[in-house]
Structures are given as C-alpha cells and as structure tokens.
Amino acid sequence: MPIDGALLEIEDLNAWYGESHVLHGISFDLREGETLSLIGRNGAGKTTTLRAILGIVRNRKGTIRFRGEDLTAVPLHAIARRGIGYVPEERGIFASLTVAENLVLPPVVKGGGMSEEEIYRLFPNLAERRSSQGTKLSGGEQQMLAIARILRTGADVILLDEPTEGLAPVIVERIGEVMGMLKARGMTIVLVEQNFHFARKLADRYVVVEHGRGVDYFAASELDAKMAGLAEQLGV
Amino acid sequence: MFCIPYVKCLPLVALYGQLLLGLINGSFYALLSLGLAVIFGMLRVINFAHGALYMLGAFVSWWLSITLGIPYWGALIFAPLAVGLVAVLIEKSMLHQMYRLDPLYGLLLTFGITQVIEGTFRYYYGASGQPYPPPPALSGPLNLGFMILPIYRAWVVVISILACLATWLLIERTRIGAYLRAATENPVLVQTFGINVPLMMTLTYAFGAALAGFAGVLAAPIYQVSPLMGTNLIIIVFAVVVAGGMGSILGAIVTGYILGLLEGLTKVFYPEASNIVIFVVMAIVLLLRPAGLFGRAA
Amino acid sequence: MSILAQQSAATGELRSRLNLLTLAAGAVAALVAPFVIYPVFLMNVLCFALFASAFNLLIGFVGLLSFGHAAFFGAAAYVTAHAAKVWGLPTELAILTGALAAAALGLIVGFLAIRRQGIYFSMITLALAQMFYFICLEVPFTHGEDGIQGVPRGTFLGFVNLDNNLAFYFVVLAIVAAGHFAIWRIVHSPFGNILKAIRDNEPRAISLGYNSDSYKLRAFVLSAGLAGLAGGTNAIVFQLATLTGVQWQSSGEVILMTLLGGIGTLAGPPIGAAITIGLQTYLAAVDFPVTVLIGLIFVVCVLLFRRGVAGEILAYMRKRG
Numbered sequence: 133m134p135i136d137g138a139l140l141e142i143e144d145l146n147a148w149y150g151e152s153h154v155l156h157g158i159s160f161d162l163r164e165g166e167t168l169s170l171i172g173r174n175g176a177g178k179t180t181t182l183r184a185i186l187g188i189v190r191n192r193k194g195t196i197r198f199r200g201e202d203l204t205a206v207p208l209h210a211i212a213r214r215g216i217g218y219v220p221e222e223r224g225i226f227a228s229l230t231v232a233e234n235l236v237l238p239p240v241v242k243g244g245g246m247s248e249e250e251i252y253r254l255f256p257n258l259a260e261r262r263s264s265q266g267t268k269l270s271g272g273e274q275q276m277l278a279i280a281r282i283l284r285t286g287a288d289v290i291l292l293d294e295p296t297e298g299l300a301p302v303i304v305e306r307i308g309e310v311m312g313m314l315k316a317r318g319m320t321i322v323l324v325e326q327n328f329h330f331a332r333k334l335a336d337r338y339v340v341v342e343h344g345r346g347v348d349y350f351a352a353s354e355l356d357a358k359m360a361g362l363a364e365q366l367g368v
Numbered sequence: 369m370f371c372i373p374y375v376k377c378l379p380l381v382a383l384y385g386q387l388l389l390g391l392i393n394g395s396f397y398a399l400l401s402l403g404l405a406v407i408f409g410m411l412r413v414i415n416f417a418h419g420a421l422y423m424l425g426a427f428v429s430w431w432l433s434i435t436l437g438i439p440y441w442g443a444l445i446f447a448p449l450a451v452g453l454v455a456v457l458i459e460k461s462m463l464h465q466m467y468r469l470d471p472l473y474g475l476l477l478t479f480g481i482t483q484v485i486e487g488t489f490r491y492y493y494g495a496s497g498q499p500y501p502p503p504p505a506l507s508g509p510l511n512l513g514f515m516i517l518p519i520y521r522a523w524v525v526v527i528s529i530l531a532c533l534a535t536w537l538l539i540e541r542t543r544i545g546a547y548l549r550a551a552t553e554n555p556v557l558v559q560t561f562g563i564n565v566p567l568m569m570t571l572t573y574a575f576g577a578a579l580a581g582f583a584g585v586l587a588a589p590i591y592q593v594s595p596l597m598g599t600n601l602i603i604i605v606f607a608v609v610v611a612g613g614m615g616s617i618l619g620a621i622v623t624g625y626i627l628g629l630l631e632g633l634t635k636v637f638y639p640e641a642s643n644i645v646i647f648v649v650m651a652i653v654l655l656l657r658p659a660g661l662f663g664r665a666a
Numbered sequence: 667m668s669i670l671a672q673q674s675a676a677t678g679e680l681r682s683r684l685n686l687l688t689l690a691a692g693a694v695a696a697l698v699a700p701f702v703i704y705p706v707f708l709m710n711v712l713c714f715a716l717f718a719s720a721f722n723l724l725i726g727f728v729g730l731l732s733f734g735h736a737a738f739f740g741a742a743a744y745v746t747a748h749a750a751k752v753w754g755l756p757t758e759l760a761i762l763t764g765a766l767a768a769a770a771l772g773l774i775v776g777f778l779a780i781r782r783q784g785i786y787f788s789m790i791t792l793a794l795a796q797m798f799y800f801i802c803l804e805v806p807f808t809h810g811e812d813g814i815q816g817v818p819r820g821t822f823l824g825f826v827n828l829d830n831n832l833a834f835y836f837v838v839l840a841i842v843a844a845g846h847f848a849i850w851r852i853v854h855s856p857f858g859n860i861l862k863a864i865r866d867n868e869p870r871a872i873s874l875g876y877n878s879d880s881y882k883l884r885a886f887v888l889s890a891g892l893a894g895l896a897g898g899t900n901a902i903v904f905q906l907a908t909l910t911g912v913q914w915q916s917s918g919e920v921i922l923m924t925l926l927g928g929i930g931t932l933a934g935p936p937i938g939a940a941i942t943i944g945l946q947t948y949l950a951a952v953d954f955p956v957t958v959l960i961g962l963i964f965v966v967c968v969l970l971f972r973r974g975v976a977g978e979i980l981a982y983m984r985k986r987g
C-alpha cells in the first residue's frame with residue numbers, strides 16, 4: 133500500500149540466494165519517525181528483507197526508494213551515508229577489536245549522533261569493559277554494543293534484526309528503554325521482532341511476513357483484535 | 369672461541385658476522401612475510417608477485433639514481449610509492465576479479481604477473497646485477513670493539529625493525545587499522561557501516577606491495593640489483609609464512625627474524641644445509657604444530 | 667574448491683560421447699604424427715602430456731593445487747638416468763625405478779602438505795620442491811650444473827632398439843597411453859568418486875566417514891608416481907637429467923599446461939601440453955622471452971579462460987545440447 137511521501141518505499145521486492153528465491157514481492161512503506169515492526173515465522177524472509185534493502189543480498193529485483201532515491205543503484209558502502217544504520221541479527225561484534233574500537237568503528241554519517249561519553253553513560257557496562265575484546269562481552273552486552281555503535285553515527289533510520297533474541301528479561305527491558313528513548317528522539321525504526329511483548333511497546337504499525345511476502349498490514353491499535361489469529365499464524 | 373661440542377669451534381667474530389647476516393636476511397623475511405600476511409588477511413590472495421615487487425623496488429632505486437640522480441634517501445620514499453602505484457594498477461585491472469573466485473586463482477594470477485615482470489626485466493637486463501652503492505653517510509665500518517660492523521648493515525636491521533613495528537602499530541593501534549581488522553573479519557558488515565571496502569582492498573594491496581618495495585630499496589646496496597633477486601626469496605618467504613601461520617602480524621615478523629637468525633647459524637655450523645634449513649624448519653613445524661607457530665587451528 | 671568443481675561437473679553422457687571422439691581423434695593423430703613431425707619433439711610432448719595429466723589428477727579431481735610437481739618429474743629423471751647409466755639397468759626397469767622413487771618422494775611431500783588445506787597446501791608443496799631443488803644442487807649424484815649426461819637409450823624389453831627415434835616414439839606412446847589409462851581408471855573407480863566427493867565438499871566427505879587425509883595422500887602418491895613415469899621417460903628420450911627438471915619454473919609450466927588445456931577434464935592436459943611445448947619450441951627460434959609469454963598466458967587464462975580449451979569446448983557443446 134504505497135503512501136505518498138514515505139521515507140522508505142519497498143515495492144514488489146524479490147531476492148535470491150543463489151538459485152533459491154526467498155523474497156516473493158514484499159511491499160511496505162516506512163514513514164518518517166515511525167516504528168514499523170516486521171513479524172513472521174522463522175524463515176519467512178524478514179532478515180532477507182533487511183539485507184536486500186541494504187544491498188547485502190545483491191541479487192534482487194523490485195523497488196527500494198529512500199527519500200525518493202533508488203537505493204538499488206547505490207553501492208553497498210554508500211547506503212550508510214544516507215543515514216541508514218543496521219543492527220544485524222548475529223550482532224556482528226568484531227573479535228579482533230576492543231569494545232571501544234567496535235563502538236567507534238562505523239563512521240559518523242550525519243550530525244546529531246550521540247557522543248562517546250553520552251553512549252557510555254547510557255550503557256555503563258560498556259564503559260567498564262571498553263578495553264576488553266569485543267566478543268568477550270555477554271550476549272546482552274554485545275547486543276547493546278551493536279545498537280550503541282549505530283547511535284554514534286547519526287543515522288536517523290535504524291534497521292534492527294531481533295534485538296532481544298536469546299536475552300534475559302532484565303536485558304530485554306533495558307534494550308526496550310533505550311529504544312523508547314530513540315523513538316522519543318524521532319528516530320525512524322524498522323524492528324524485526326518475534327517477541328510481541330517487546331514489540332508492542334514500540335511499534336506503530338506491523339507487517340506480517342510469510343513466504344517472502346507481506347500478507348497483513350495493521351496499526352498498533354488493531355493488535356489486540358488480531359492477537360488470536362496472529363498467534364496461530366506465527367506458531368507462538 | 370665459540371664451540372659446539374663435537375660439531376665445530378670457530379672464532380666469535382665469525383659467529384657474530386653470520387648472526388648479523390642472519391639478522392639482515394631475517395629483516396627481509398619479516399618485511400616480506402608481513403606484507404604477505406596483511407594482503408592475505410584482507411584479500412584472501414597469496415601474492416606470488418611479492419618477490420617481483422621487491423625486485424621492482426630495488427630497480428626503481430637504481431633507475432632514480434642513474435637517470436635522475438636521486439640519491440638513496442629519495443629512493444627510500446619514492447621507490448615504495450612507485451611500487452605501490454604499480455600494485456594499484458594490478459589490483460584495479462586484474463586482481464580484484466579474483467576475490468569472488470577460489471583463492472587458488474589469485475595465486476595463479478599473481479604467479480603469471482611475476483613471470484611477466486621478471487621475464488621482462490631479465491630480457492632487458494640479463495641475469496647479472498647492477499651495482500648500487502650505499503649512501504655516503506651509511507658507508508664504512510663501525511668498530512664495536514668485539515667486531516667490525518658495516519654501518520649500512522646495522523642501518524638495515526634498525527630501519528626494518530622500525531618499519532615492522534610501525535606497521536604493527538598502524539594495524540593494531542589506529543583507526544585505519546581497526547577498519548582493516550574488522551574488514552578482515554567481516555567485510556560485508558563493514559561496508560554496511562559506510563566504509564568503502566573495495567577501496568580498502570586496493571590500498572591494502574598497495575601497502576603490502578610498498579613494504580616489499582621498501583625492502584627492495586634496503587636490499588639494493590647489499591645485494592646487487594638483479595631481475596631474479598626476488599625469485600627464490602619469495603619461496604623462502606612462503607615457507608616462513610607457513611611456519612609462522614598467517615593469522616598474526618606479530619607472528620609473521622617474529623618468525624621472519626627467527627628463521628633468518630637460524631639460517632645464519634646454520635651457515636656457521638653446517639653451511640651445506642643453509643639453503644634448506646628454513647624449509648626443514650617448516651616441515652618440522654608442520655609435523656608438530658600444523659597450524660603454524662603463531663597460527664590458530666583452522 | 668567449488669569453482670574448479672563446477673567446471674568439471676559436465677553431464678556424464680556428453681562427456682563420454684566427447685571422450686570417445688577425442689580418444690579416436692587422438693589415437694589417429696598419434697599414429698600418423700611421427701611420419702609428419704620430428705619424433706623427438708613428439709616424444710617430449712607426450713611426456714609432458716602425461717606429466718600434466720598426472721598433475722591434473724590432483725587439481726582436477728581432488729582439488730589440490732600442487733605447486734611443486736616438478737620435483738617428482740625431475741627426481742624420476744635423475745633416478746632413471748642414474749639407474750640406466752651407472753647401474754646399467756635395462757631401460758624399462760630404469761624408468762620404473764624412477765617412477766617408484768618419485769612416488770616415494772610424493773609420499774614424503776604429500777604427508778607434510780596435506781596437513782594444511784587450500785592455499786597453504788600449494789605453498790608447502792612449492793617450498794618442499796624448492797628444498798628438493800637445493801638438495802639436488804648439492805648432492806654429487808646429480809652432477810650439479812652439468813646434470814647426468816649421455817644416458818644410454820638402450821633397448822626396450824630387450825628387443826626394441828631405442829636409438830631409432832621412430833621405434834622409440836611408439837614405445838613412449840605406449841607408456842604414455844598406459845599412464846593415461848591408469849588415470850582414467852582411477853578417476854572412474856569408486857576411489858575416484860570419493861576423491862571427487864572430497865574435492866566438492868571435504869567436511870561432508872569426512873562426516874560420511876571417509877578418512878579424507880588418507881585418500882588425499884594416496885592420490886598424491888599416485889600423481890607423483892605418474893609424474894615420475896613421465897620424467898623418467900623424458901630423461902631417456904633426451905639422454906639427460908638436469909636441474910631444469912626440478913626447478914619451480916617447471917612446476918609453473920605444468921600448471922599452465924593444465925590450466926590452458928582445461929582443469930578437471932581428461933583431454934585438457936595433453937592439449938595444453940602440446941600447445942605449450944609447441945609455443946616454447948617456436949619461441950626458441952624468435953627473440954621473445956618465453957617466461958613473459960608463459961606469464962601472459964597464465965594471466966589471460968585466469969582472467970578470461972578459466973575453463974581452458976577442453977572446458978570451453980565442453981561448455982559450447984553443452985549449450986548446443
């Protein structure tokens with residue numbers, strides 16, 4: 133359902149890993165300042181959608197328009213420069229870099245990002261462990277680091293892939309607080325999430341992904357009414 | 369006198385002399401294997417052309433001297449730059465196409481490039497060497513009391529240790545080095561952060577090549593400047609790299625020096641084996657510690 | 667090894683049809699050739715064809731790039747020459763001794779080299795071959811820079827006089843054909859299928875319970891022995907064994923022949939050997955450095971022509987159906 137003036141427009145997006153066709157024409161729009169949650173079973177194609185938007189999966193067809201510009205023509209390394217930050221599902225913390233080096237690795241792409249001091253104030257654990265090897269952190273700390281390093285860059289659109297996967301409830305709560313703060317700052321967020329309790333505190337709209345397509349679209353206010361059907365659809 | 373029971377006794381001066389030679393060879397092994405390791409880490413290509421680029425460094429110094437009258441000190445800067453530029457051309461025109469292929473193709477391509485470069489030089493300059501004197505400031509001997517040390521050789525040892533340390537610091541302690549380490553681990557993610565990894569690959573290759581060119585300049589006054597000076601060296605450096613394991617920058621440097629020294633010692637006590645000692649060490653390392661002295665098991 | 671694997675994964679039927687065709691054409695050419703072309707040149711081509719095919723057994727069917735195969739070719743040349751000249755062994759026994767020596771050397775080199783994978787394997791074989799070169803340079807039995815000269819050709823099986831080039835040609839043809847037959851049998855045996863499984867996916871082959879190291883080592887020894895058969899025969903043809911045979915440049919040449927002809931194809935290496943030896947002979951007459959040309963062919967092959975002559979033909983036929 134394309135909307136005029138959307139920040140990011142995805143239309144009829146197809147993507148392949150080698151011969152295997154994974155995205156079958158998914159479409160959605162993202163408006164400035166909103167949080168859009170992609171939900172769906174494992175293997176539905178949520179991660180691939182993010183990877184196709186960023187150009188990590190290069191074998192793709194369809195429309196990806198960001199602020200009116202066709203992103204499919206933009207080289208991989210130039211996409212971040214448009215103000216798009218990525219927090220991958222596997223977190224992607226570098227073993228050969230310290231925590232501090234991991235934090236400052238992504239270059240600043242826009243004004244308005246947080247300073248290192250602000251970030252360390254937000255995540256005191258990271259400050260304590262600045263000189264440890266990145267992958268020596270706990271899973272929760274690595275997730276925070278993966279989010280924190282994007283905050284520094286000034287990116288105003290963030291693609292987050294399952295930030296709470298496999299984490300303890302206290303840490304999930306902490307990440308929820310941070311994301312609430314980002315939302316309050318006007319950040320635009322695409323959140324891939326299986327955890328409804330987490331997503332519902334943040335999401336403005338939902339897209340249900342199935343077999344590489346968007347099969348349902350609804351607003352946060354409709355969530356309760358949809359809940360029963362969704363639980364079955366997603367097998368949760 | 370210095371004795372190893374049942375083997376040999378010889379004057380200490382001779383021992384020091386060979387140890388110095390070993391240290392010098394070790395300097396070249398270290399500089400070259402360091403460049404190979406940096407290139408391999410980022411590009412996943414074993415640069416067979418490394419020996420040819422080293423030779424090129426020496427030849428550029430010699431040319432600069434005889435055609436433009438640019439002295440050694442200028443060559444120390446311009447020759448590595450020129451070699452780096454050649455590397456950029458190689459990477460941009462050919463090598464970058466290898467990244468999506470099996471790493472063996474990168475080895476074969478650079479082997480072919482080596483043949484072209486060395487064959488061309490050999491065609492024009494023959495197999496014999498051109499003399500390249502050390503700069504006046506570094507000529508002559510230095511009497512240390514216990515031995516006479518040619519100043520130039522001392523200089524080579526010192527400057528190459530400094531170059532190795534500087535490279536190590538660059539990679540381990542700077543922001544550019546952090547990009548390099550990160551891109552070695554996960555190039556795609558680093559690209560999504562907005563870092564131009566293809567450009568980094570070009571520059572990494574150029575940097576490794578420039579190190580080889582730098583070693584070539586240092587070598588020019590010690591060995592003659594000859595088209596084949598890098599040919600056998602590169603194979604020895606491969607053995608060094610296999611013995612050391614390419615996972616660690618410091619490992620490449622240390623292994624280079626250790627094997628150079630060991631080769632020097634062999635020249636003293638069992639000269640017949642000095643040509644093969646490094647290969648023997650490689651074989652022993654493969655038997656006892658297949659991943660290499662500083663390598664991580666795959 | 668995925669890329670090399672893909673290239674050789676031609677459909678079986680097309681392959682066997684094409685193989686039969688090539689075989690017939692090759693047989694006719696081989697029988698007629700010595701009456702048209704100088705037999706010594708042809709014998710050289712045949713020996714290198716076998717050498718390249720032996721090398722291809724590793725790269726094409728196990729996925730191992732040996733950068734030191736000259737050591738086996740050259741070692742066999744020395745041993746054969748020594749056996750024929752100093753020990754006075756009959757020619758066929760001298761050649762056999764050379765091949766066995768190469769296989770033994772292959773056992774040592776292979777044992778060390780298979781301890782590492784991929785690109786390291788290549789570097790190790792290159793380094794060990796270089797070590798062998800230095801040993802050959804030092805030990806008296808190789809006669810240093812002069813090499814072993816004036817090796818008697820003798821008689822084959824006691825009745826074929828090998829001083830007659832034409833007669834010798836057919837003996838070499840028989841030896842080389844036997845070598846190729848052996849390679850063909852190896853590739854199409856259950857053993858060969860396991861080698862290909864290792865090439866295509868080593869972890870999977872291991873998880874299926876195959877001891878991949880042992881298979882790789884056996885293939886390596888076979889390849890070294892066959893390379894030795896070629897080297898020993900070559901030494902008798904030229905009545906000479908020198909350091910040239912064990913130099914790394916020779917290892918490069920055999921790689922080039924295989925790459926040019928088509929890695930992983932059975933017809934490719936002989937085609938590549940014929941082209942390369944032809945070019946070298948031609949260039950010896952004109953003023954153009956051979957190494958530069960070899961390097962250029964390498965570069966062009968790797969950049970544009972990775973399937974080689976035979977691979978391109980196969981791909982073309984496959985496209986036409």
Ligand SMILES: Nc1ncnc2c1ncn2[C@@H]1O[C@H](COP(=O)(O)OP(=O)(O)O)[C@@H](O)[C@H]1O
Nearest residue numbers: 149152154172173174175176177178179180181
């Ligand atoms: N690198 C890959 N190569 C091949 N197939 C893949 C790869 N990554 C994911 N897939 C397949 O693509 C489909 C979508 O995966 P993904 O986008 O990761 O799903 P989700 O994130 O919704 O769980 C799945 O069937 C998965 O098996």
Ligand SMILES: [Mg+2]
Nearest residue numbers: 178179180221
């Ligand atoms: Mg996913």
